[in-house]
Amino acid sequence: MTKVTMTVNGKTVSGEVEGRTLLSGFLREGLGLTGTHIGCDTSQCGACTVHVNGRAVKSCTVFALDVAGAEVKTIEGMANADGSLSVLQQAFQDCHGLQCGFCTPGMVMASAALLADNPTPSEAEVRHGLEGNLCRCTGYHNIVKAVLQASGQDITAIPA
Amino acid sequence: MPKDTGIGAPMKRREDIRFLTGKGRYTADINLRGQAYAAFARSEVAHGKINAIDTRAASEMPGVLCVMTGEDFAAMGGNPAGWLINSRDGTPMREPKRPVLAHGKVRHVGDAYAVVVAETVEQARDAVAAIEADITELPAIVDMKAALADSGNRVHDEIPDNLCFDWGWIEDNRAAVEEAFAKAPHVTTLELVNNRLVPNAMEPRASLADYNPGTEDYTLYTTSQNPHLHRLLIAAFVMGIPEHKLTVIAPDVGGGFGSKIYHYGEEAAVLAAAKALKRPVKWVADRTESFLSDAHGRDHVTKIQLACEKDGTFLALRTETLANVGAYLSNFATATPTFLHGTLMAGPYKTPLVYVNVKAVFTNTAPVDAYRGAGRPEATFSIERIVDKAADELGIDKLEIRRKNLIGADQYPYTTPVGLVYDTGNYAATLDKMVELADVAGFEKRAAESKARGKLRGIGYSTWIEACGIAPSNLVGVLGSRVGLFDAATVRVNATGNLSVMTGAHSHGQGHETVFAQVVAEKLGIPESSIEIVHGDTSKIPFGMGSYGSRSLAVAGSAMVKAVDKIIAKGKKIAAHMLEAAEDDITFENGKFQVAGTDKAKTFGEIAFSAYVPHNYPLETLEPGLEESAFYDPGNFTYPAGAYACEVEVDPDTGRVEILSFTAADDFGNVMNPLIVQGQVHGGVGQGIGQALLENTTYDENGQLLSGSFMDYAMPRADDVPFYTVDHSCNTPCTHNPLGVKGCGEAGAIGSPPAVVNAVVDALRRGGHTGISHIDMPVSPSRVWQAMQA
Structure with a gap:
């Protein structure tokens, strides 16, 4: 076991991990941050997406030890300081961009990173940008709509 | 002004706050003090005789608390099939015991034969690798037709020719149907495959069992769509404990689509382990285990025939279907290809005579059971494909042939030749709405524009109906259900x-x-x-x-x-x-x-x-x-119905299909929350497009699952689908329940696959490939391209 220290959602945290411990496992089991979900074992589904130093990363693809010293942000750190939903989270609720909620943390984290890179994406850019995150409930319609709304674009022309 | 509260209001969901802030509570998120972790040893061969399972080395691995095999559960009851089907000759279906863990034989890749419980999940998994299983591999039974030709090779030794049942619906109609076919001016025939799918709810199955030796009470946290049904199955049938000694808690569950209806052996195994160890025991499937052991869906091979007049009036319909039930009977496996499929073969049409034959076949593959739509997508796909084929053969417009045969709005209650009474509907209204929303009138212009760019554009329709709100109990009881609904x-x-x-x-x-x-x-x-x-x-x-x-x-x-x-x-x-x-x-x-x-x-x-x-x-x-x-307890099923249109563009150089638009006009009866209803249709259509274009579960001839991960199984992704146009303004409220609701959860997955395939076939035929009348799903680029070369 090796000690690892990183910043998670603005707080410095440490824990003892095995070399094989994935960041996703450290967040969930080591820190109790169970909002980061594990939906596959091939880094395909994106449910475990978090931010590492501001970039979207599938937390099942990196070892906890590899992100020692990094700034990590998870879904638990996405709301506004007063606890209210961020613009992006609110857009997901407004647009019914989630159903079972399991892919949702990864979708929000991936969407936030997408918008940071490209503040006014086209529909095609949103779809391409979220291609690494699987959702089985929504058919993606309302997720794409939510991201477009969060970017401040007019979504009234998008069909119901 | 739309309402902002109460019935009919598009209220935002209260659930969303916890899900959007990482505060959902799924089974895998729950931890109990002192819990240990289970991991399962699973068969690497599709079919094999278990000679011996040596667990000594595994038992001595660090952290290991116990190792149990099928032998330890041999005295427990079997996980039952919930529906008794009788064959045409009156004999009851063959119903092999489905043990908690495989015993005597392993019958599919992924069939669990042992469980290890250890202090950590890593230790449990490491110990699974140390189990030495002496298993003699037997020839795998994968193909249904080969399975039925009794070669002496049997999934279950006591079941000859691997046949579960040979069901006729309605047997008394068979002769009249045959007579109608003999006299019919035109008969259209189509052989098709309804591709096998893996439900793939994003949350893998998980169970956390707790046992209190002081009270002899069990608690199971599990990924269930029906906690009381789970409790009943586990307590009364499998473990033989009083129901009141078991509490089943299904907390937040990350999607089900049918796959979490059923009781699976892992649940009983962790309960037994928790009792043996007097400690909570947790198991969380990884995605590979989900692919190998969750109940799959669909997997029908069907020959369908439609007899009609030269003007397209339907006279009779008959089908012969082989339905794969996999290696064991999952809880609803026998209901899905029969009473959720055969009873729907009239569709929304006035076809006066219908006969359905279904043979359910055991194979060395994962169990197959209800997946979103459950039997009704299979029925709808068969019907809507042959309607298109008949229209092409007779030179009749695809909308006209449907209009001609739809049950009229003045014909309710309507008794079908397959045993259902539709209480209400207006199929022409949803069809008209679809035609308007999909701008069918403008299609030719759009097709010309595609052609100018070297692409083939097609439009496909489906008019569908389903039976939902599953119940009433007395009716399903007559039909073989062993539970009330x-x-x-x-x-x-x-x-x-x-x-x-x-x-x-x-x-x-x-x-x-x-x-x-x-x-x-x-x-x-x-x-x-x-x-x-x-x-x-x-x-x-x-x-x-x-x-x-x-x-x-x-x-x-x-x-x-x-x-x-x-x-x-x-x-x-x-x-x-x-x-x-x-x-x-x-x-x-x-x-x-x-x-x-x-x-x-x-x-x-x-x-x-x-x-x-x-x-x-x-x-x-x-x-x-x-x-x-x-x-x-309802007085009847509910009958949601609708009309769908899909517009596609095919790249003739690559065979790639792009969905340009998808329109769904549905009648769900009264709508309680339109936002949620729209979302249900979006999701169902997304899954239907997945089935039509992308998803396929492939076993090789040895019974190895080739599509066993998200690397190999093509799930629909955000860039595979368009924005959908969804409408539910043509409502005929259900006549027999107090809210007038019909249900909307499965519609999209039922109505969409034939609309997509019809659109692809339409595009190819318009593009001059008039010899193409069908392409099996998934309509992948290689299949389309090959069809174009024929």
């Missing part, structure tokens, strides 16, 4: 006027906590914020049958309305006493009990308070308290 609700009015509503339905994405509260709020004239919807815990909720088959609102919602009506009736008695009026003179409206024609009134809150602080209360004639339960 009612549902239940308890409405507890708390002393301060807020409500806890306990429902037998389970929400795993459907938004019941929001919608059910809207319904109760409307009925009682109180705000939604005063109402809590409780589900998923057998120690809290009444005995209901859970959520599948688009039944939640139609069945559990109806039970809830009945319970609310009882609350109002009792409230009137309390109000009559308090207001010194006759009970018959009390009205209830907008949350107020009022003496008719006066301004004397009590609020709902005042009545609730009086029920619990009964100082001025008719105690001699009325019990205190305000809590009512109701059970509801």
Whole structure:
């Protein structure tokens, strides 16, 4: 076991991990941050997406030890300081961009990173940008709509 | 001005706050003090005789607490099939025992034969690798036709020719159907495959078992769509413990789509391990285990024939289907290809004669059971494909042939030749709405524009119907169901006027906590914020049958309305006493009990308070308290229906299909929350497009699952699908439930696959490939390209 220290959602945290411990496992089991979900074992589904130093990363693809010293942000750190939903989270609720909620943390984290890179994406850019995150409930319609709304674009022309 | 509260309002979901902030509570998120971890040893061969399983080395691995094999569970009961099907000759289906862990033989890749429990999940997995299983591999039975040719190679040694049943529906119609075919001016024939799918709810299955030796009580946290059904199956059938000694809790569940209806062996195994170790035991499937061991869906091979007049009038329809049930009978496996499929073969049409034959076949593959739509997508795909083929053969427009044969709006109740009575509908109305929304009139212009760019554009339709709200119990009982299919609700009015509503339905994405509260709020004239919807815990909720088959609102919602009506009736008695009026003179409206024609009134809150602080209360004639339960067993199925259009563009150089638009006009009866209904249709259509274009479960000839991960199994992704146009304005309310609702959960997955394939075939035929009449799903670029070369 090796000690690892990183910043998670603005707080410095440490824990003892095995070399094989994935960041996703450290967040969930080591820190109790169970909002980061594990939906596959091939880094395909994106449910475990978090931010590492501001970039979207599938937390099942990196070892906890590899992100020692990094700034990590998870879904638990996405709301506004007063606890209210961020613009992006609110857009997901407004647009019914989630159903079972399991892919949702990864979708929000991936969407936030997408918008940071490209503040006014086209529909095609949103779809391409979220291609690494699987959702089985929504058919993606309302997720794409939510991201477009969060970017401040007019979504009234998008069909119901 | 649309409503912003109550029935019909597009209310945002209350569930979303916890899901959007990482505060959902799924089974894998729950940890109990002192818990150990289970891992399962799974067969690497599709078919094999277990000679010996040596667990000694595994038992001595670090952290290992116990190792159990199929032998340890041999005395336990089998996991039963919930539906008894009789073959055409009257003999009952063959029903092999489905043990907790494989015993004697392994019957599919992934069949679990041992479980290790250890201090950590890594230790448990490491120890699984140290189990030495001496298994003699036997030839795998994969192909259904080969399975039926009795070569002596059997999935279950006691079942000859691997046949579960040979079912005819309706057998008495067979001769008349054959006669109609013999005389018919035109017969269209089509052979097709309904591709095998893996449900792939994003949350893998998980179970956490706890046992209290002091009380002999078990608790199971698990990924279930129906916690009471799980409890019943585990307690009464498998483990042989009293139901009241087992609590099943299905907390937040990350999607089900059918795959979490069923009881699986892992659940009983962790319960047994928890008892043996006197410690909680947790198991969380990884995605590979899900692919290998979750119940799969579809997997039909069908020959369908349609007899018609030269003008396209349908005269008779018959089908012969081989339905794969896999290695064991999952709980609804026998109902899915029969009563959820054969009874729907009339579709929305007036076809006077229909006969369906289904042979269910055991193979060395994972069990196959209901997956979103469950039998109805298979029926709809067969019907809607052959309708298109017949139209092409007869030179009739695809919309015209449908219009000609749709059941008329004035023909209800309509009795079909396959045993259902459709209570209401207006199929022409949804068809017209679809034609308008999809701008069918402008299609030729768009097709010309595509052609100018070297692309082939096509449009495909599907007019579909389904039977939902699964029940009524007496009818399903006649049809072989071994369970009742009612549902239940308890409405507890708390002393301060807020409500806890306990429902037998389970929400795993459907938004019941929001919608059910809207319904109760409307009925009682109180705000939604005063109402809590409780589900998923057998120690809290009444005995209901859970959520599948688009039944939640139609069945559990109806039970809830009945319970609310009882609350109002009792409230009137309390109000009559308090207001010194006759009970018959009390009205209830907008949350107020009022003496008719006066301004004397009590609020709902005042009545609730009086029920619990009964100082001025008719105690001699009325019990205190305000809590009512109701059970509801429907009088009929509900029959949602709709008309879908899909427009595609095919790249003739690569065979790649792009979906340009998808339009769904549905009749779901009354709509409680349009936002949620739209979302259900989007999701269903997304899955249907997945089936039509992308998804396929492939076993090789040795029974190895080739599509066993998200690397190999093509799930629809955000850039595979368009924005959908969804409409539900053409509503004919259900005539026999109090909300007039029909159910919307499966519609999209039922109606969309044939619309997509019809569009692709249309594009190819318009592009000059008139020899193409069908391409099996998934309509992948290679299949399309190959069809174009033929």
